[in-house]
Amino acid sequence: MSTSAVNPKKRTGPVIFSEYNSGDGIKKAFSLKREDILFELKESKLKGRGGAGFPTSSKWMLTAAATSEKKFLICNADEGEPGTFKDRVLLQEYPELVFDGMVIGGYTIGAKYGIVYLRGEYEYIYESLQSYLQSMRKRNFLGNNILGSNFSFDIKIHLGAGAYVCGEETALIESLEGERGEPRNRPPYPVNTGYMGYPTVVNNVETLAAVPHIVCKSGKWFKKFGTDKSTGSKLFSVSGDCNKPGVYELPWGITIRELLNIVEAENTKAVQVGGASGICIPKSGFDRKLGYEDAATGGSVIVFNEKRNMLQVLKNFMEFFVEESCGQCTPCRIGNVKLLEGVEKIEKGNYTFSYINTLKELGNTMKVASKCGLGQSSPNSFISILENFKDEIFKSNGANNDRVG
Amino acid sequence: MLTLEKNSLSEEIEELVSLYGENRGSLLEILGAIEKKYGYISEFAQQEVARLLNIHPVEVYSFISFFSFLHSKPQGRNMVRMCKTIACNMKGADNISAVIEKELGIKFGETTKNRRVTLEYTNCLGMCDCAPAMLVNGKIYTNLDVEKAIKIINELK
Numbered sequence: 420m421s422t423s424a425v426n427p428k429k430r431t432g433p434v435i436f437s438e439y440n441s442g443d444g445i446k447k448a449f450s451l452k453r454e455d456i457l458f459e460l461k462e463s464k465l466k467g468r469g470g471a472g473f474p475t476s477s478k479w480m481l482t483a484a485a486t487s488e489k490k491f492l493i494c495n496a497d498e499g500e501p502g503t504f505k506d507r508v509l510l511q512e513y514p515e516l517v518f519d520g521m522v523i524g525g526y527t528i529g530a531k532y533g534i535v536y537l538r539g540e541y542e543y544i545y546e547s548l549q550s551y552l553q554s555m556r557k558r559n560f561l562g563n564n565i566l567g568s569n570f571s572f573d574i575k576i577h578l579g580a581g582a583y584v585c586g587e588e589t590a591l592i593e594s595l596e597g598e599r600g601e602p603r604n605r606p607p608y609p610v611n612t613g614y615m616g617y618p619t620v621v622n623n624v625e626t627l628a629a630v631p632h633i634v635c636k637s638g639k640w641f642k643k644f645g646t647d648k649s650t651g652s653k654l655f656s657v658s659g660d661c662n663k664p665g666v667y668e669l670p671w672g673i674t675i676r677e678l679l680n681i682v683e684a685e686n687t688k689a690v691q692v693g694g695a696s697g698i699c700i701p702k703s704g705f706d707r708k709l710g711y712e713d714a715a716t717g718g719s720v721i722v723f724n725e726k727r728n729m730l731q732v733l734k735n736f737m738e739f740f741v742e743e744s745c746g747q748c749t750p751c752r753i754g755n756v757k758l759l760e761g762v763e764k765i766e767k768g769n770y771t772f773s774y775i776n777t778l779k780e781l782g783n784t785m786k787v788a789s790k791c792g793l794g795q796s797s798p799n800s801f802i803s804i805l806e807n808f809k810d811e812i813f814k815s816n817g818a819n820n821d822r823v824g
Numbered sequence: 825m826l827t828l829e830k831n832s833l834s835e836e837i838e839e840l841v842s843l844y845g846e847n848r849g850s851l852l853e854i855l856g857a858i859e860k861k862y863g864y865i866s867e868f869a870q871q872e873v874a875r876l877l878n879i880h881p882v883e884v885y886s887f888i889s890f891f892s893f894l895h896s897k898p899q900g901r902n903m904v905r906m907c908k909t910i911a912c913n914m915k916g917a918d919n920i921s922a923v924i925e926k927e928l929g930i931k932f933g934e935t936t937k938n939r940r941v942t943l944e945y946t947n948c949l950g951m952c953d954c955a956p957a958m959l960v961n962g963k964i965y966t967n968l969d970v971e972k973a974i975k976i977i978n979e980l981k
């Protein structure tokens with residue numbers, strides 16, 4: 420009954436799921452100079468796959484250039500965005516890509532320590548990852564003097580304890596240091612003052628999984644896929660109303676309509692791109708392209724069909740943010756509660772339009788005044804759902820608003 | 825708590841501290857290990873951890889209160905965490921939750937009288953492609969329906 424067992428089906432895709440043999444990336448990296456690896460990475464234009472889209476090569480270069488007795492590389496496996504499950508698939512089925520990526524990263528930036536921050540919800544993957552690390556140590560891909568070189572690197576796995584906000588890199592570091600997972604003020608950025616005050620690179624699981632491919636097959640090859648501003652491919656986690664939910668590797672730049680055809684979605688009314696913190700796109704926007712320049716996403720794509728009540732969808736998202744806000748800064752702590760109250764009032768038909776407009780303004784204030792990405796992005800779905808589905812939500816004036824569908 | 829129990833718990837915590845390191849950075853791992861074994865972190869355990877790491881006990885409590893998977897009050901022997909985020913919700917998680925509540929005679933957030941089961945809601949479990957999903961003592965169950973869920977729950981009772 421449990422599905423913690425690995426799906427034996429081998430996946431296919433242009434980049435991440437393309438042919439790769441465990442250890443090849445590490446061997447290739449050791450034959451190159453650090454600058455060459457950084458060059459390939461820059462050439463590939465790889466951007467962070469967690470959602471924020473910061474160029475990976477910049478992070479690595481800044482950390483590589485920092486002089487410090489210790490440096491750290493952290494793999495952010497605190498995948499908590501609603502509708503995202505690609506990292507789970509990578510860690511269960513392709514640990515070699517993620518860990519090889521970490522060793523290459525450690526070698527390039529000059530870090531001796533790697534940490535995987537695995538969300539507590541994925542505790543059932545912990546043992547298999549540990550045994551994979553052990554097999555890497557046996558083959559000398561990890562540990563002291565890797566493959567006879569003078570480079571030593573080891574990886575530890577830390578389990579999180581159920582906090583969405585710890586996916587934010589500075590909150591993640593705080594919790595690793597034994598503090599409440601509250602995001603820090605930035606700057607300073609982790610690349611110069613990170614874990615325990617040392618220069619630290621924090622990369623998403625999928626970002627690291629792309630690295631061995633880039634090292635083996637070049638940045639130029641990687642760039643062939645996707646668009647000019649969004650190079651390479653993306654793992655999309657598709658869920659909701661479609662016949663074939665799951666993880667799909669597709670080149671950036673694919674339109675929402677094309678994706679809906681692939682996952683066999685019928686009678687689609689709307690698509691939530693980027694999870695609860697993303698935006699809700701109605702039918703009229705289905706020709707928009709998925710990519711950093713248009714509809715950006717960390718991978719989450721949730722499909723809603725005609726039967727769904729969008730106000731209830733929004734309520735579910737707002738309840739999520741109220742619970743997961745760390746409570747440190749006022750716009751996010753109070754703002755999300757106010758937005759949820761607003762949704763509940765609309766549900767009961769107990770609202771005025773000037774009140775709704777005030778809430779939208781509050782949302783815009785939260786976007787600029789919140790300390791971290793959580794509060795800066797939580798009003799996205801509030802604003803986009805009320806805007807795009809105003810006919811449906813306000814026409815019924817509260818009636819029929821009590822079910823998701 | 826008996827003196828004997830206190831002593832053995834102290835020893836256990838000392839071992840955890842020497843295993844994970846005598847610094848604040850080990851807090852997540854030490855508390856995670858205590859939670860895993862006892863289902864919660866008692867006041868005495870919090871004080872011991874604080875003493876050994878040389879921090880104030882309130883800082884340990886503050887840390888525990890931040891994380892939804894750490895508890896300062898005793899929980900049931902089995903921890904059921906039902907996902908209530910959107911994808912599971914769309915596939916009928918609320919209906920399953922209602923049936924589970926009825927079957928156990930408790931609400932989410934409560935523990936059964938015999939202390940065998942605690943029910944908790946949790947946010948996205950990352951199982952949206954095989955929703956609805958729940959965690960039982962860290963083990964994942966997916967593609968739930970009422971029948972399946974009740975069978976799992978009744979084995980815990």
